[in-house]
Amino acid sequence: MQTEDICAQIYQKFGVHWSELLYLSYWDPIQFTVIDSMHNLFAGNLEHHCHNILGMSAETKLAAEAGVQPHLPDEQQKLKADQWHTACLVNLVITFCRIWGHTDASEKDQALLQNYISLVITVHWATTWSTSLHHIEIIEHYMAYYIHSTLELFGPHALVFNNHVSFHIPECLCAFEPAHGWWTFPFEQFNGILQQYNTNLRPNEMEYTMLKAFCCSENLKSLLKLGQTSSLMNELQDVFWKYFGSTFSDAEQSNINALDHASSDVPHITKTLNKLVELLSNTYHGLLNCLNEGPTPSHYQSNRGTSPSMQVVQSCVQDIQMVKLNGATFTCTSKHIGNSHILFSLPGHHSLCAGEIQCIFIHERCGLSLADQDSIPEFFFVIQQYQELNHKQSSKDPYCKFPLLSVQLFSQQFLTGEHVIWAQNIHNHFASYPYRSRELKGEFLVALSLNHVSGFYILL
Numbered sequence: 320m321q322t323e324d325i326c327a328q329i330y331q332k333f334g335v336h337w338s339e340l341l342y343l344s345y346w347d348p349i350q351f352t353v354i355d356s357m358h359n360l361f362a363g364n365l366e367h368h369c370h371n372i373l374g375m376s377a378e379t380k381l382a383a384e385a386g387v388q389p390h391l392p393d394e395q396q397k398l399k400a401d402q403w404h405t406a407c408l409v410n411l412v413i414t415f416c417r418i419w420g421h422t423d424a425s426e427k428d429q430a431l432l433q434n435y436i437s438l439v440i441t442v443h444w445a446t447t448w449s450t451s452l453h454h455i456e457i458i459e460h461y462m463a464y465y466i467h468s469t470l471e472l473f474g475p476h477a478l479v480f481n482n483h484v485s486f487h488i489p490e491c492l493c494a495f496e497p498a499h500g501w502w503t504f505p506f507e508q509f510n511g512i513l514q515q516y517n518t519n520l521r522p523n524e525m526e527y528t529m530l531k532a533f534c535c536s537e538n539l540k541s542l543l544k545l546g547q548t549s550s551l552m553n554e555l556q557d558v559f560w561k562y563f564g565s566t567f568s569d570a571e572q573s574n575i576n577a578l579d580h581a582s583s584d585v586p587h588i589t590k591t592l593n594k595l596v597e598l599l600s601n602t603y604h605g606l607l608n609c610l611n612e613g614p615t616p617s618h619y620q621s622n623r624g625t626s627p628s629m630q631v632v633q634s635c636v637q638d639i640q641m642v643k644l645n646g647a648t649f650t651c652t653s654k655h656i657g658n659s660h661i662l663f664s665l666p667g668h669h670s671l672c673a674g675e676i677q678c679i680f681i682h683e684r685c686g687l688s689l690a691d692q693d694s695i696p697e698f699f700f701v702i703q704q705y706q707e708l709n710h711k712q713s714s715k716d717p718y719c720k721f722p723l724l725s726v727q728l729f730s731q732q733f734l735t736g737e738h739v740i741w742a743q744n745i746h747n748h749f750a751s752y753p754y755r756s757r758e759l760k761g762e763f764l765v766a767l768s769l770n771h772v773s774g775f776y777i778l779l
Contacts, residue, residue, distance in 0.1 A: 354487050356498040360442045361400035363481035365407040372477050409750050413765050420717030437465040440723050446498045455489040586681045586696040588637050595635040603634045605739035612666045636680040662746045673729050673766045674702040702738045706730040715758045725768035
């Protein structure tokens with residue numbers, strides 16, 4: 320057992336902290352070190368590049384036309400890792416590609432853009448919710464390019480220890496799989512909770528209090544998970560969401576939603592007739608097309624059909640404003656424009672489309688077979704699709720040079736007509752910002768995919 324003085328002497332002499340684990344004969348402090356992607360990438364490489372290399376800080380304000388500003392803390396505070404993630408992987412990508420990626424940009428500006436984007440691609444692919452050997456190849460390639468280009472542009476003084484450590488992240492991905500399973504975001508979150516915990520000057524009872532609260536919450540979740548709860552439990556559930564629903568992080572809310580099906584993504588249509596609405600003619604025919612051209616094409620007919628072998632689809636539905644699917648919130652554009660921007664797939668299309676949710680409704684129908692006469696309630700979304708660029712316009716899209724970022728331009732004009740799609744056709748949200756330039760005449764929209772699962776699909 321080493322004393323604190325001896326440990327301090329060891330650190331001053333060798334530059335490493337003493338650990339009791341060093342007594343274990345098999346313990347290798349080099350091989351057994353796990354690189355935390357949160358501190359290394361978000362609060363490390365991204366912060367260093369923006370703050371020290373580009374000379375930006377928390378007080379830096381981008382030009383008004385450059386993009387939507389991320390929320391910034393007070394001047395005395397530092398940006399948190401999640402804020403660096405949003406600012407660097409969303410705001411600055413949209414901004415830098417616009418100001419450094421146009422056809423008239425100088426060679427230096429293009430080199431600065433390539434340098435920054437290589438770091439962003441590394442961070443993005445290293446922190447997706449799935450990983451593979453393909454991911455690792457991309458991470459290693461673009462991290463190496465970032466190091467070499469940084470040396471050429473800024474000199475050796477611009478490189479720091481974090482840059483070297485990033486080359487060990489692929490080893491951790493191979494050993495422990497996706498980064499979100501072992502990064503320190505949860506630890507930082509619980510550190511914040513502990514700092515705000517009221518101990519009433521009795522810190523020695525904190526462990527007992529927290530364990531008791533944990534057991535109570537787990538018992539409550541188990542009751543909610545059963546699904547067959549009394550009216551008293553339903554009232555308790557409403558109070559639970561009212562007072563505690565907004566305090567959970569996205570990950571926690573996602574876990575609770577998975578347990579609480581009745582208030583998240585399970586469609587239940589009302590039995591009150593005056594709450595049902597009649598679909599407009601275009602939307603009704605879009606619903607028929609959606610049912611008949613889906614992943615398992617069916618044979619449904621309108622309420623004016625006469626074929627005895629086809630099931631009639633009713634035109635009455637229940638309108639809703641919001642629905643949660645897999646932890647993500649989707650709303651109509653009239654309620655929240657950001658939550659209505661989606662990337663979705665259509666039958667026969669090989670690439671994803673961008674659009675706005677105009678309406679969400681629950682429709683109920685019967686199965687096609689005699690043995691399947693139970694009612695089937697489902698969510699459907701009415702989408703207006705953004706017009707894609709033509710070939711001539713696409714050649715002037717500064718974002719199409721970086722397909723690994725899943726970002727591109729769309730016209731702000733909607734295509735004629737609308738699409739009615741299933742919930743499973745929705746892939747994810749996208750961050751958007753208006754785009755104007757001298758090279759492209761008209762109004763356009765930058766669409767940056769917020770997909771965190773695979774990190775890769777092509778938008779053409």
